[in-house]
Amino acid sequence: MREMEFKMERPNLVEKGQRVTVTEGVLPSNYYYIIDPAVAMSGNYPFSQRLLAREGVVESIEENERGFYVKVAFEEK
Numbered sequence: 001m002r003e004m005e006f007k008m009e010r011p012n013l014v015e016k017g018q019r020v021t022v023t024e025g026v027l028p029s030n031y032y033y034i035i036d037p038a039v040a041m042s043g044n045y046p047f048s049q050r051l052l053a054r055e056g057v058v059e060s061i062e063e064n065e066r067g068f069y070v071k072v073a074f075e076e077k
Contacts, residue, residue: 002076003059004033004051006040008068011061013039018058020072024051040070052076 014020014035022033022042030044033051045051056074063069 002051002053002074004042004056004072004074006033006035006042006070006072008035008040008061008070011063011068014058014061014070016058016061019055020058021055022051022072024054035070035072040068 008014020039021036023036025032025034027044030046031050032044033042034040051074053074053076056072059071059073061068061070
């Protein structure tokens, strides 16, 4: 099980327990991930930490002064 954090700009775009899919983006030296359809975005991950799964389950949503943060659990094989 792998957990990743995504930044979400507005509340109520996903909910706890919801199954989500992600799209992978590529930068010159990193990968990044977006919860479809453009709901939230991850930070950058080096090539050695590439996400193998494309579906996960929302585990929690936290709000702080910088926005909303969604934690998603992925089952990687």
